[in-house]
Amino acid sequence: MIVDSARGDDAPIVVREQAHVNSWWKGGGTRSLTGSLQLTRETLLTHDKKDRRTAAFLTWSHTGSHRGQTASTKKIRHALSIKKKPKGHRTIRVPLERCYAVHRTNHSILPAVYRGSSPSDGGGSMSLPASLALKHIAPIEDIGDAGQFADKLAQTTQALQQEEKPDGAEQADVTLHLVTVFGLRQNGLRSRHRAWTFAFPNDATATAWTLWLRQEIYGQDGMPPRQRLLAILNPFGGTRSATRIYRQIVEPMAQLAGVTMTLVETERSKHATEFVHALDLSLYDGLISISGDGLYHEIVVGGRKDWDVACQFPIGIVPAGSGNAMAVSVDQPTPELAMAAALCAADHMHACSLGDVRPMDIMAITSLASREVYYAHEMVTWSLVADIDIEADRYRWAGPARFTMSAVWRMLSLRQYKARIHYLPNDKQPASGHSEHADAASTALPSNRPPLKYTRFCHEGEIAAATPPALPDGWHSYEGPVAHFIASSLPWISPDTYIAPTAGISSGHIDLVWLAKPDHALQLLPVLADDGRGDYLKSPHTQWHQVRAVILEPLGRVRDPQLQGIMDVDGELVSCESLAIECLPGLARMIVPRWLDEAKVARRT
Known part of the structure; x- marks a missing residue:
């Protein structure tokens, strides 16, 4: 049954609805409950309440009837005076944006998924790895291209209308027509593979819902956009x-x-x-x-x-x-x-497709000594974080814990550095006096490289000293002690290290953070153990700026200027030298989940 529902301001749109659908499987898949199935679209606010997105949900609600419990079972319960514990209203809610496949399945999937005791969320779903699910898929006709999918959907819809029965009519054996939705449940940094199985009254209904759900997941073509x-x-x-x-x-x-x-x-x-x-x-x-x-x-x-x-x-x-x-x-x-x-x-945003392809900022890095240009997608670090990241390789056997081990050791033997830092704030534009060099600078760069805008002046003149030419108007400078330096385009530089609240894959700027000389090593703990609120950025020793470009000139350790320190680009060791870093907004394309809410990931408050 197809429902056209009027929509309120934030009311869900009921796209389709079907009665007499069995689910909530118990007893190893031998018993189930009967309910109604709804396909809805809802408008969700982002974490910062600035944007909205549309998400599809598949909701099954128990209507009170059951299958699989015989009359003899009821008599035994009555004879032994065993009262069935009252249970609440059972509902299965499947977020389709975290689902990736829909198939007609064989009966063998029921004991495979709903085996043994009930899972923590009742009989709604249970973990089934994709590698084990393949053998339970029912053989189906090859749909082919988008045009053949549309023809198949039209034929199925016509067959469904012919087989529909009025309410109250005797239903067919629902256990013969199974449809399973494969997806994931996410809890923070963890996820589990899930399989939700529904039994429909007849074959035409099951096939139609399979095709409809594929349209919601993949788009109108009903097939993965990338084959x-x-x-x-x-x-x-x-x-x-x-x-x-x-x-x-x-x-x-x-x-x-x-x-x-x-x-x-x-x-x-x-x-x-x-x-x-x-x-x-x-x-x-x-x-x-x-x-x-x-x-x-x-x-x-x-x-x-x-x-x-x-x-x-x-x-x-x-x-x-x-x-x-x-x-x-x-x-x-x-x-x-x-x-x-x-x-x-998908390249083009479907109404409720799961994935999306979004622009991603890239950082162009120029060596002031050789004028060589290379690129980074994540971060450029020097001093504390670079020391921890690179030196953690000696503990690679410990997995992610190696960063914690390296951080503890580096805190106990803290190194102090000096540097000159020049930066162009995000709200500044390069001075008009330097626009005359645009053509010359562009021709000086290799033709197979994206053109630079804010650091082109670093390519002027001959290659000599590893220092930048005269800075254009609008740039700011700092010279002094530096215990921690990072230029990042991501909010997290590891699963437990939070660095920049306003950073994002397409923020259009670089988050520049450096820490001047702390009074003692313990003042560096908030940098390495921030809980996602960015409180360490409020420290009087911390400088935090959103910039379009930054120039770093390492001056070595305080005690021994000949030791320049470790420089780290995207987790890879590079030569420690003076660098000019510029943000190239939206240069690359990255596949990200459709549910991505950068404000929530970055914990912006």
């Missing part, structure tokens, strides 16, 4: 779990969604950069990196000649490293959530 995905993984990165994650999570989920995967394993450092540099992008619809932030960095900085075309190619990340800052900052902290977003990502 060919390339996966690049580093089998030795992080905790060396990338290969297992691909075999047990990524590949089975892609098979459930009907997406073709191609796997490439890196064999050495910079292998991903070399591979992407020569890759024929027309062979694939998207690329996903299965590793930590290091491999993603290698992919993003590929340095192709057709950079303007390559920048439009969507790239996603499946966390399989130790830090996983990028995945955490886009609210896909587990491989399952990241893969669900990649399978349903």
